[in-house]
Amino acid sequence: MTGALTVAAAPVRAGAGDCTAIESRDxxxxxxxxxxxxxxxxxxxxxxxxxxxxxxxxxxxxxxxxxxxxxxxxxxxxxxxxxxxxxxxxxxxxxxxxxxxxxxAPKGRPDVPSAEARSIGELERSAVIDALSRLPARQREALVLRYYADLSTGEIAGAMGISPGAVKVHTARGMAALRSVLERFE
Incomplete structure (x- = not known):
């Protein structure tokens, strides 16, 4: 902090030359x-x-x-x-x-998930990957490009060689299929 440095007055006043009392052992x-x-x-x-x-x-x-x-x-x-x-x-x-x-110095320990949370996360990830592998190829491609590659509908359409409307259909159907598979997981 920088700012005006003000000094509070000492509660007791004495002269600067009062060193005789300082020599006492009191x-x-x-x-x-x-x-x-x-x-x-x-x-x-x-x-x-x-x-x-x-x-x-x-x-x-x-x-x-x-x-x-x-x-x-x-x-x-x-x-x-x-x-x-x-x-x-x-x-x-x-x-x-x-x-x-x-x-x-570090400001604190970063939040580290518990072993249980990591285990659950791994199970969820493997369930999603397993569910994705069961989808038809076009639905899987649309979902992977949308949610893993983070591409827009137009970019997905260009990559897959289909119309943006078809991308939306494949994405919606793929999400519905994933939802039904993952609901059984919970």
Whole structure:
């Protein structure tokens, strides 16, 4: 999706220089301050990378959640912003990779008939072929040219060397004979 990229305001306001609290080990307070001061700039960064405001917000929120969960593993709390930026860039790359894969991935499995349906289809086909073989030659020719070769009445008349009216008669009689044979099949 491309369109106007608007960024929602962060719910908490704080100055960009409030890094003293970030150095504390209180993850909730530190992440809240970082969120308040850096959310908008991180969303702008992500939006430039993924070109979608909604996805950009998700990327940034996921980065904040991951940082909050791993707060104790941060070696230096003053590098939390660097961690967030790198996390946003990596998550944006991941989104773009997934988009590329989805673009070329199959959209689902094609409908495959069941073994029973295939078996019934084979039986029906063989019944039609058997019924066709029992028809008089002219009726069989007219039906095959009409329904298998998909020729028009005029083309069939030319191929068989008969009039279009005769083609219609042979086709109608052939269909009636097929119908009676196939009704017994059902």
């Amino acid at each position: 993850a909730d307070h530190a992440v809240t301050l970082l969120y308040a001061s850096q959310y908008r700039s991180l969303v702008r960064l992500a939006a430039m990378l993924v070109r979608d405001a909604g996805t950009a917000e998700e990327v940034v929120q996921d980065a904040f959640v991951a940082m909050h969960g791993g707060w104790r593993r941060l070696r230096s709390t003053d590098k939390a912003l660097l961690y967030l930026r790198q996390s946003v860039v990596n998550r944006s790359r991941s989104v773009l990779r997934h988009r590329a894969v989805e673009k070329y």
